[in-house]
Amino acid sequence: MSEAGPKTTNLLQGTLDLLILRALSLEPLHGLGISRRIEQITRGTFQVKPGSLFPALHRMEEAGWLAPSWGESENNRKAKYYRLTAAGRRQAQAETEEWQRISLAMAAALQAT
Amino acid sequence: MSMGSLAYLSRLWNNLTHRRKVERELDQEMSAYLSLLAEESSPREARLTAGGIEQLKEQVREVKAGFFMQTILQDVRYGWRMLRRSPTFTVVAILALALGIGATTTIFSIVYGVLLRPLPYPADERIAMVFNHFSPQNTDHGTLSLADYLDWKKGNHAFESAELFRTAVFDVTGAKEPEQVQGVSSTAGFFSTLRVQPLMGRIFLPGEDAANADGVVVVSENWWRSSLGGDPGILGKKLNLNGVPSTVIGVMPSSFHFPRPPYKLWTNLRLIPPKRRGPFGWRGLARLKPGVTLAQAQMETNGVGQRIQQENPQTYQRMTMPVVPLRDELIGNVRTALLAFLGAVLVLLAIAAVNVACLLLARATAREKEIALRVSLGAGSGRLIRQLLTESLLLSILGGVAGCVLAYLGIAALRAWNPGNLPRIEDVRLDGVALGFALLVSAVTGVLFGVAPAFQSGRDRLASSLREGGRGGTARAGRRRLQAVLVMGELALALILVTSAGLLVRSFVLLGQVRSGSQAPPENVLSMKISPIPSKYRTSEQIIPFYSRVLERAKATPGVVYAGISDSLPPDRQYDYDTFVIQGQQLAPGETNPAVTCPIVSADYFRALGIPLVRGRFFTEHDNGDAPAVVIISESLARRYFPNDNPIGRRLKASGPDLHDTPFMEIVGVVGGVRYTGLDSDPADAYYQPYAQTLYYQRTNLVVRANGPAASLATSLRREIRELDADTVVSDVVTMDEALGASIVGPKFRTLLVGGFALCALLLAAIGIYGVIAYSVAQRTQEIGIRMALGAQRSKVIGQVVAQGVRLALAGTVVGIAGALFATRLLASLLFAVKATDVLTFAVGPLILIAVASLASFLPACRAAMVDPVIALRHE
Numbered sequence: 002m003s004e005a006g007p008k009t010t011n012l013l014q015g016t017l018d019l020l021i022l023r024a025l026s027l028e029p030l031h032g033l034g035i036s037r038r039i040e041q042i043t044r045g046t047f048q049v050k051p052g053s054l055f056p057a058l059h060r061m062e063e064a065g066w067l068a069p070s071w072g073e074s075e076n077n078r079k080a081k082y083y084r085l086t087a088a089g090r091r092q093a094q095a096e097t098e099e100w101q102r103i104s105l106a107m108a109a110a111l112q113a114t
Numbered sequence: 115m116s117m118g119s120l121a122y123l124s125r126l127w128n129n130l131t132h133r134r135k136v137e138r139e140l141d142q143e144m145s146a147y148l149s150l151l152a153e154e155s156s157p158r159e160a161r162l163t164a165g166g167i168e169q170l171k172e173q174v175r176e177v178k179a180g181f182f183m184q185t186i187l188q189d190v191r192y193g194w195r196m197l198r199r200s201p202t203f204t205v206v207a208i209l210a211l212a213l214g215i216g217a218t219t220t221i222f223s224i225v226y227g228v229l230l231r232p233l234p235y236p237a238d239e240r241i242a243m244v245f246n247h248f249s250p251q252n253t254d255h256g257t258l259s260l261a262d263y264l265d266w267k268k269g270n271h272a273f274e275s276a277e278l279f280r281t282a283v284f285d286v287t288g289a290k291e292p293e294q295v296q297g298v299s300s301t302a303g304f305f306s307t308l309r310v311q312p313l314m315g316r317i318f319l320p321g322e323d324a325a326n327a328d329g330v331v332v333v334s335e336n337w338w339r340s341s342l343g344g345d346p347g348i349l350g351k352k353l354n355l356n357g358v359p360s361t362v363i364g365v366m367p368s369s370f371h372f373p374r375p376p377y378k379l380w381t382n383l384r385l386i387p388p389k390r391r392g393p394f395g396w397r398g399l400a401r402l403k404p405g406v407t408l409a410q411a412q413m414e415t416n417g418v419g420q421r422i423q424q425e426n427p428q429t430y431q432r433m434t435m436p437v438v439p440l441r442d443e444l445i446g447n448v449r450t451a452l453l454a455f456l457g458a459v460l461v462l463l464a465i466a467a468v469n470v471a472c473l474l475l476a477r478a479t480a481r482e483k484e485i486a487l488r489v490s491l492g493a494g495s496g497r498l499i500r501q502l503l504t505e506s507l508l509l510s511i512l513g514g515v516a517g518c519v520l521a522y523l524g525i526a527a528l529r530a531w532n533p534g535n536l537p538r539i540e541d542v543r544l545d546g547v548a549l550g551f552a553l554l555v556s557a558v559t560g561v562l563f564g565v566a567p568a569f570q571s572g573r574d575r576l577a578s579s580l581r582e583g584g585r586g587g588t589a590r591a592g593r594r595r596l597q598a599v600l601v602m603g604e605l606a607l608a609l610i611l612v613t614s615a616g617l618l619v620r621s622f623v624l625l626g627q628v629r630s631g632s633q634a635p636p637e638n639v640l641s642m643k644i645s646p647i648p649s650k651y652r653t654s655e656q657i658i659p660f661y662s663r664v665l666e667r668a669k670a671t672p673g674v675v676y677a678g679i680s681d682s683l684p685p686d687r688q689y690d691y692d693t694f695v696i697q698g699q700q701l702a703p704g705e706t707n708p709a710v711t712c713p714i715v716s717a718d719y720f721r722a723l724g725i726p727l728v729r730g731r732f733f734t735e736h737d738n739g740d741a742p743a744v745v746i747i748s749e750s751l752a753r754r755y756f757p758n759d760n761p762i763g764r765r766l767k768a769s770g771p772d773l774h775d776t777p778f779m780e781i782v783g784v785v786g787g788v789r790y791t792g793l794d795s796d797p798a799d800a801y802y803q804p805y806a807q808t809l810y811y812q813r814t815n816l817v818v819r820a821n822g823p824a825a826s827l828a829t830s831l832r833r834e835i836r837e838l839d840a841d842t843v844v845s846d847v848v849t850m851d852e853a854l855g856a857s858i859v860g861p862k863f864r865t866l867l868v869g870g871f872a873l874c875a876l877l878l879a880a881i882g883i884y885g886v887i888a889y890s891v892a893q894r895t896q897e898i899g900i901r902m903a904l905g906a907q908r909s910k911v912i913g914q915v916v917a918q919g920v921r922l923a924l925a926g927t928v929v930g931i932a933g934a935l936f937a938t939r940l941l942a943s944l945l946f947a948v949k950a951t952d953v954l955t956f957a958v959g960p961l962i963l964i965a966v967a968s969l970a971s972f973l974p975a976c977r978a979a980m981v982d983p984v985i986a987l988r989h990e
Contacts, residue, residue: 032143033150051147051163051170060177063125069139076153080146081139 017057019100020047022066022085022093029084031074032058058083066092126179136178140171186504193505196481203477204509206881207470211513211559213874214466216520219544219552221459223525225452226551227542233441234370235308237401241440242408244276244398244415248423248433255436255443258396260388262422266398266435269418272411273400275303280396281377285647285843288353289341294645294843297355297379298372300399304380305332307401308372315349315364318382325386329360335368337378355381357649373444375540391429399440412437445537450943451864457937458614461607462871462878463559468604469878471563474506475597476889478567479590499568506564507557514556518549535859570596594890598922601882605926606933608875609963613934614941615865615872616955621946622865625858630684631788631797632850634724639850640824641683641817644835645843648812654739658806660839661814665716667834668818673827676819678719679805682711683815684850686857688790689713694801696755697765697778710751711790711800712768714808720746720785722819723850728752730762730783738806745779751799752784766801779803793857794946815846825849864944876962880970887919888974895981903983912975919971920964927960934959 024030024038035058036049061067066089074080085093129136144167152160163170175181197204232238245255246262258266258278267276279300286295298304305317313335322330331353333342342348342362352359360381371377402411415435423433478485488498522544532539570593632639644664651657661679668677681689691709695701717733719725728749737744745766752761765778787797805814816835820827828847835844848856855862891898898911935951942950 031150032147033154052166052173055143055170056173056177059174063122063177063179065122074146074150076150078146078149079142080150081143 015096016100017049017053018061019093019096020049021054021057021061022089022096025067025083025085025089026093029070029072029082031072031080031082035083061089065089122179129178129180130183133184140174144171189501189504190508192501193508196505197508200477200480203473207473207509208513208516210466210469210878210881211510211556212516212520214463215510215514215517215552215555215559216524217517217871217874218459218463218555219517219521219548220524220528221452221455222551223521223544223548224528224536224542225456226547228445228452228536228538229449231538231541233444235310235372235440237309238440240402241308242273242400242402242411242437243440243443244400245436245438246394246419246433247436248419248429249431255438257394258398258435259391259394260385260396261391262435263396263398264385264388265422266415266418269414269421270400272403272406272414274403275307275400277301277303277307277399278383278396279304279399280383281373282356283645284355284379284381285357285645286341286353286355286379287647287841288351290343291341292647292841292843293341294845295337295341295379296377297381298377299381299383301383301385304399307399309401310366310370312364313367315362317364322382323385325384327382327384329355329358329381330363331355331360331379331381332364332366333362333380334366334371334378338365354649355379357647374537391426398435408437408439448536450940451860454614454864454941454944455867457940458611458868458871461611461937462875463555465604465607465611465875465878467559467563468600468607469882470506470509470559471566472597472600472604472882472885474502474563474567475570475593475600476885478570478593479889502568503561503564506568507560510556510560510563513559514552517556518544518552521548521552566596566600567593590893594886594893597886597889601879601886601922602926602929604879604882605923605963605967606930608872608879609927609930609959610934610937611868611872611875612962613931613955613959614938615869616959617938617941617945617948617950617952618861618865618868620948620952620955621944622858622861624947625793625861628789628793630793630850630854631725631786632684632723633726633786634722634819634850636850636854637823637825638820639723639817640820640827640831640847641815641850641853642828642831642847643813643815643845645813645845646839647841647843650839650841651812654808657812658739661716661805663838664816664835665718667838668816668831669718671818671827671830671834673820673822673824674818675821676718676722678716678722678817679814680713680715680719680817681814682713682790683817683853684723684788684790685854686790686792687815687853688798692768694766694768697767699755707755708799711798713790713800713802714805714814715802716805719802719817722817723788724819725788726786728784728786729760730781732783732785733802733804737804741807743777743779743807744782744804746783746785746802747781748787748798748800748802749784750787750797751801754799779807793854794861823849861944861946876966879963880966883919883922883967883970884973886922887915887971888977890918891915891974891978894978898978899981899983899985902981908979911979912972915975915978916968916971919967919975923964923967927963930963931956931960 020039020043021035023042024035030038032051032054036051036054039047039049058067062069062083066086067083068086068089070082070084071079072082148160148164148167151163175184235241243255244258244266246258247254247256257280260278263276263278270276277300279298281296281298284295284297286293300318300323302318302320302323305312311317312332315332317332318330321327333348338344338348345351348362348365351362353362354360358381366380372380400411402408415437419433419435423430485498488501525542525544529539529542536542630636646657646660651660665677665679668674671677688711690712692712693709694707694712696707699707701707713719715733717735717737720727720732730746733744733746747761747766755761756764761781761784764781766781767778768776785802788800789795790798790800816831818824818827818831832844832847835842902908902911934956938950948955
């Protein structure tokens with residue numbers, strides 16, 4: 002499910018979910034918008050390919066974290082936008098905290114050597 | 115349930131019910147994505163993504179709720195289309211399965227209803243019947259006398275209470291019409307021992323079996339409705355039961371019956387202190403105390419039996435009191451036959467399943483291309499096996515549904531017919547248990563017959579047809595081997611059924627050749643039971659003239675040649691049996707000869723039935739109460755007790771446990787042997803007494819011989835008896851023909867049923883062999899064509915193909931004989947005059963099988979021989 006970015010960084014299990022949740026925290030986006038936003042907020046480290054993105058979006062929609070809404074895309078086509086639900090926000094909060102704990106722990110471990 | 119799983123369920127529901135909408139939205143989402151991508155990124159990237167769009171969609175579908183269920187539905191839909199595409203295959207397979215599952219479900223329902231379904235008494239497994247077994251009577255489940263019962267009751271600690279009952283026919287007056295009703299006479303704790311409650315009124319009260327208690331009766335709901343008009347005020351009204359006024363105190367609900375549904379009333383037995391050990395005819399009924407086992411109770415009653423024997427050495431020797439679980443006693447001896455049926459039908463089901471497996475294998479050839487295509491499109495072998503298993507399950511479920519319809523019809527027919535007088539047939543029905551069983555059987559057979567072909571296909575997939583140019587070598591060889599093994603197994607199973615059926619048929623034919631001892635043409639003999647009501651005929655002075663008048667009237671009826679009466683009739687209507695002693699015979703104190711049949715007859719009874727006179731004379735009208743007592747003995751009794759003497763002029767007397775002072779009777783004749791206890795038993799040792807010289811007895815049979823078929827005489831004879839006494843009940847009117855047929859209806863049913871299974875098995879095996887041979891001929895068309903082009907004889911080709919079928923049959927026979935030797939051993943107790951290893955049957959069975967196999971391979975062989983070499987060579 003992970004895709005290699007320019008610096009061949011593999012996405013850890015569960016990281017994609019958190020990235021999507023973060024990407025959607027400002028405004029609803031469609032699929033391509035989400036992958037662009039992720040690229041942008043990770044400063045190009047992660048490029049999410051459609052084979053990972055869409056199954057994840059649908060899985061998270063099934064889980065009730067994302068809600069679909071149909072709108073017009075930039076080129077005036079009907080497109081599916083995703084927005085965070087209340088459950089999605091709670092999930093984003095929880096996953097962010099979890100990730101921060103892990104990254105702190107990892108940083109400490111790396112400094113110890 | 116958490117919010118999350120609720121949301122999941124609603125998604126699942128949405129995905130499953132709005133499949134089209136979900137798909138459309140996925141399409142829209144993807145095309146919007148692609149068009150945006152085309153504008154924003156390189157054309158190459160857009161093209162690459164567009165190329166993988168179907169795969170992408172599939173990846174999305176896989177994460178959606180209900181994906182697994184959808185693929186199953188998809189498999190089922192696909193399987194359904196495949197089944198519809200080859201209707202002949204589908205119909206044959208479903209018919210074979212319906213036959214197997216229907217027959218299995220029917221037999222299972224019978225076995226369940228008769229052997230397993232609980233009786234209509236709570237915790238019936240704790241209820242037992244108690245019997246009396248002693249020498250010289252030696253009846254396994256012999257009955258108790260009142261005195262035995264009182265001793266048992268005194269010594270009882272193992273049971274909650276000790277009750278006594280007997281079944282009897284009651285002449286009931288006081289209802290709509292005089293009627294004969296089967297009923298039970300029992301001690302007061304009868305109903306409470308069974309733990310049943312009345313629909314209205316009450317059951318017996320403690321003490322209502324006292325010697326001076328008033329007569330009370332509890333009636334069945336059905337009889338209350340049919341014969342008492344459903345009178346709501348029936349409680350407190352009086353009925354006359356065999357002349358005893360009895361107050362109706364209760365009505366039992368229709369769910370209750372004891373011991374069987376034909377018994378419609380239960381009356382109180384009055385325990386009048388007995389003066390002797392007899393008469394017999396009573397059975398004990400008791401419920402085990404909590405914590406007491408049957409074996410413990412048995413030890414206690416045997417102890418009671420020993421004490422009774424020690425106190426009454428002249429009546430009993432080697433006395434025990436067998437304790438038998440109520441259900442075992444009610445079911446009797448049908449267990450073996452029913453289990454044999456179940457075994458036979460399971461074998462048939464296995465044959466049907468193997469047959470369908472063969473059909474599936476043959477069809478796999480036709481589907482090679484399709485399967486290869488699916489493999490090349492990326493179907494894994496697991497996916498392929500699942501698809502094929504789904505198809506076979508679909509087949510078996512369809513077969514199961516059709517089978518349930520067959521079972522429903524079969525059970526209805528069996529209940530209406532009640533073949534073989536099965537006990538508890540009223541408890542046999544197609545209910546949830548039977549349907550559950552059918553479902554289970556369908557699923558199991560579906561997996562069983564689907565697994566071999568499916569895995570074979572799974573293995574085949576590498577040797578895909580695409581690679582081999584549509585003429586798969588190894589794959590087909592594998593299938594052919596599997597098919598041959600399956601057909602061999604099928605033939606082996608069929609042989610088991612054929613030999614079992616053969617043994618039963620041989621038994622039945624031999625049983626049908628047994629003569630009852632009556633030499634009159636059976637259709638010319640008519641008998642009927644006549645039961646004068648006891649209140650009118652209390653003494654022999656009253657009853658003997660009545661029977662004399664009945665005989666006169668019968669004799670005078672046009673068409674009647676001889677008319678006689680007898681309380682026992684062949685082939686299986688023994689009425690009474692008793693022990694006897696011969697004057698001058700040296701016996702130890704208390705010893706008697708074994709009990710023999712002792713019919714009470716009129717002068718012309720022997721002539722009416724055509725029982726031959728061996729020596730001496732028949733009875734005459736002069737052998738009455740004023741004349742010296744006389745007796746006629748059967749040939750076998752004469753041979754046994756007078757091996758070297760002429761018995762005529764010797765004297766014997768009855769010497770039952772309760773008969774010590776009857777007079778000696780002079781033997782005046784010896785007659786041919788008659789079977790009174792069934793055609794499968796030997797002609798009975800018997801002594802006959804003239805009815806005019808015996809003590810009072812109530813019921814007897816009128817038996818007449820006509821000079822042609824006698825059935826039409828029934829009406830006029832009934833009328834004559836009614837004119838003599840309108841209250842006398844006439845029942846059981848049958849010709850000897852009918853009586854003989856009825857006496858072997860059990861063996862007949864067994865033979866027909868297992869024979870029918872065997873025929874079905876042969877038919878299925880024939881289809882199986884035909885399939886294998888036809889398939890192999892089709893495979894070898896080219897080879898056969900070459901050989902014929904090179905000058906092979908047509909007959910030789912036919913011979914070779916048939917030989918192939920016969921080889922299969924021979925292999926199946928070897929396995930089958932081993933199986934049959936095992937299976938028929940279990941049948942041994944159902945056979946008559948034939949050994950379970952009967953050489954003839956074991957020789958003929960394989961021959962039949964080989965004949966069927968040759969016949970089934972002959973058709974494809976002929977087709978092979980008709981091959982035009984030119985066409986065959988071009989066959990590609």
